[in-house]
């Protein structure tokens with residue numbers, strides 16, 4: 460079989476590397492929304508011809524697009540530094556010093572594409588899609604026209620204001636119920652969310668005292684159709700009610716039936732993070748108190764999950780530490796996002812500003828979430844600048860810089 464490449468910029472990938480790049484991409488262009496076929500019959504009956512190209516994320520040449528990114532020659536010519544693109548996008552990716560396609564974006568696309576293709580190959584249909592950006596056209600918080608471009612993993616850091624707002628607006632633009640706190644504000648909020656599902660869609664959300672109204676590609680819509688599944692975790696664990704059954708509580712938190720929660724537990728044990736896969740879940744009747752003789756009384760209709768890590772003694776879900784309960788929420792959120800990504804593109808919003816994660820935990824979740832077939836946005840309080848960027852390198856990172864009404868969304872490079 461002979462292969463001919465018409466691509467530019469792939470001269471420095473060896474033939475074997477090029478093959479790895481194109482096959483890991485299943486010959487599909489890395490650009491979300493692009494449906495070009497990049498391989499097909501060649502001139503002779505026993506030949507194939509490829510119109511795709513293996514593009515460098517960081518350049519092999521010092522003055523090439525996106526620079527060398529501090530990588531060694533060996534790293535630059537490795538498959539990790541390459542994406543597969545159709546002929547058109549291959550040219551665009553390297554035009555104007557690659558300014559329109561920064562390395563973080565290409566790496567995000569590659570990670571999402573590989574996770575989606577892996578699932579599709581293993582028999583779980585996965586929809587290609589990408590939430591590209593949210594623009595604060597006119598809001599009470601940000602400078603008009605401020606843009607947040609999403610990566611596969613996006614981290615929003617900064618002072619108190621704005622992080623939850625961005626998550627709320629993304630969620631509302633994807634059809635989740637809008638938090639009442641925006642509706643009560645006596646001012647107009649206008650945002651636009653761009654998605655590739657896989658064709659480009661712009662969802663304009665307009666929030667006034669009357670509530671939320673939306674346009675899709677400029678046309679009014681009474682209800683926003685669910686084109687991207689949005690799983691939104693606010694800092695939930697503090698408000699866990701005592702009287703609720705655990706399944707009911709998690710069901711309410713994730714807006715699903717309690718039966719779905721039980722299914723998600725199997726998924727966590729099979730496909731969760733290293734931490735999640737280690738948990739053994741036991742469902743036990745809830746201890747309601749003691750009778751006069753000191754005997755324990757168990758509830759007949761409420762039960763709770765007892766979690767065991769390794770061989771440890773069990774701990775109830777509500778007795779987990781702050782960090783553990785946050786991790787558990789991420790596991791459930793990720794499991795639900797995996798489930799939804801079988802039907803449509805998905806995004807997981809983690810508004811966990813106060814989650815007490817240390818560097819090691821963040822590192823683990825960066826690695827775990829970067830291999831998932833959905834995008835993740837996470838918030839974190841500002842003033843946290845890790846010395847070792849290795850644990851953050853999977854994340855596209857933004858800082859929100861004060862003042863109210865004219866805050867800026869600033870991308871921070873490592």
Ligand SMILES: [Zn+2]
Pocket residue numbers: 488489490493494495544545546547548549
């Ligand atoms: Zn393309």
